Amino acid sequence: MFENAAKKYGLVALALILLFAICFSDNGVVAYLKLRSRIVTVDASIRKLEGQNKEFKGEIDRLQRDDRYLEDMARRKFGFIREGEKVYRIEK
Numbered sequence: 001m002f003e004n005a006a007k008k009y010g011l012v013a014l015a016l017i018l019l020f021a022i023c024f025s026d027n028g029v030v031a032y033l034k035l036r037s038r039i040v041t042v043d044a045s046i047r048k049l050e051g052q053n054k055e056f057k058g059e060i061d062r063l064q065r066d067d068r069y070l071e072d073m074a075r076r077k078f079g080f081i082r083e084g085e086k087v088y089r090i091e092k
Helices: 002-024 029-065 067-078
Strands: none
Touching: 002 029, 029 067
């Protein structure tokens, strides 16, 4: 009777140890779930950056092909003016 109980509890203990190892080891279920979550986050970041990259490529293309747009950007960003124009600065 003692042997049956020892075998029974021994198998239960072994099963619990294996279950713990499967769940919490470096390659276990918990690590897998954390990794999956990180993959989702990185994928979303990649999609966002790809969208921004597409916008920047469009901006570069427009700056290379559209002289009026290039002039407008230079005027706004760097304060360029055409020859003969006057700039009036109004301070508050």
